[in-house]
Amino acid sequence: MKIGVVGTGAVGGYFGACLGNTGHEVVFIARGDKLVKMKEKGLTVQGTEGEFTVSGAFTESYESLSDVDLILFCVKSTATKIVAEALVPIIKKDTLILTLQNGVDNEETLASLFGSVRVFSAASYIQAQMTEPGLVKQIGNSPRLVIGALDESQKEVAQQLTIMLQNAGIETYLSSNILKVKWRKLLWNVTFNPLSALIESKVGVILDNDDLKTIAIRICQEATKVARKAGIPVEEDIWVDIMEKSHVSRNHETSMLQDKRNGKQMELESICGYVVKKGKEVDVDTPVLETIYGLLKLEDNNLTLVHVK
Structure with a gap:
């Protein structure tokens, strides 16, 4: 299968490299120093299972995706609409889209542009960073994916994609309710x-500080109430499970933390803003999350102004 990776960061780089390492033809879309480095030396993955380097096509041109069969859509949620709109006139009418993004709102945007029968969603569980251009470092537990179709008629295709990913050495599971799975991941993220x-600290700092842990629990409880009121069948006490299982991620630098440290716009709207907005729609207050969201939005706006100047 010919596969395009749109957004060759830690997530897209890791899973795209795994597919390329097992014989698939992969086209990686990248920019700047990352593109230069990968053209020179390929894309290297250093993980708990070892190290490998893939060559392949590294480019900044979307035109190179004109004949791909599948796109791993891995751009930041802030760029979903603009990138998807750019791809619409370029890719084939039957090219499949698999989003590995954070949040639960990207699927709606992608389905509106490509049609729900072409869009598949994946919850990705991976601790990884692109520590330097062309180098992805993965730590912690083995990465895994849970994928599913947005349209029930595409269950068979989703199963085929699952098998393809499994054959690439990626622990992958098929879900009949992928949006529930994505909501559960969103609850961890938020x-x-x-x-x-x-x-500006790792997950472990939150877990080890009673005050910070209390804030985290309250955010999780608020978001859970929103999910349940919106009809998502998640457990009322899911926060207990989330806190207990997060100890394996104590050394993890979250994606928003990485973005902030790298001077990039954070995925505030998909991770925080969406839950706050949905809470207002279903009449659930989210005061703790709304406070954190407001503080970060101020920082994000200041960062944007600095880049504009």
Whole structure:
């Protein structure tokens, strides 16, 4: 299969490299120093299972994706609409889109542009960073994916994609309710991402500090109430499970923290803003999350102004 990776960061780089390492033809879309380095030396993955380097096509041109069969859509949520719109006139009418993004709102945007039968969603569980251009470092537990179709008629295709990913050495599971799975992941993200970005520390710092842990729990409880009121069948006490299982991620630098440290716009709207907005729609207050969201939005706006200048 010919595969395009749109957004060759830690997530797209890791999973795209695994596919390339097992014989698939992969086209990686990248920019700047990353593109230069990968053209010179390929893309290297250093992980708990070893190290490998893939060559392949590294380019900044979307035109190179005109004949791909599948796109791993891995751009930041802030760029979903503009990138998807750029791809619409370029890719084939039957090219499949698999989003590995954070949040639960990207699927709606992608489905509106490509049609729901072409869009598949994946919850990715991976601790990884692109520590330098062309080098992805993965730590912690083995990465895994849970994927599913947005349209029920595409279950068979989702199963085929699952098998393809499994054959590439990626621990992958098929879900019949992928949006529930994505919501569960969003609950983890909204619990730890904004707070870790605000204090500029790893997950373990939150877990080890009673005050910070209390704030994290309250955020998780607020978001859970929103999910349940919106009809997502998640457990009322899911926060207990989230906090217990987060100890394996104590050395993890969340994606929002990485973005902030790298001077990039944070995924505030997909991780925080969406939950706050949905809470207002279903009449659930989210005061703790809304406070953290407001503080980070101020920082994000200041960062944007600096780049504009």
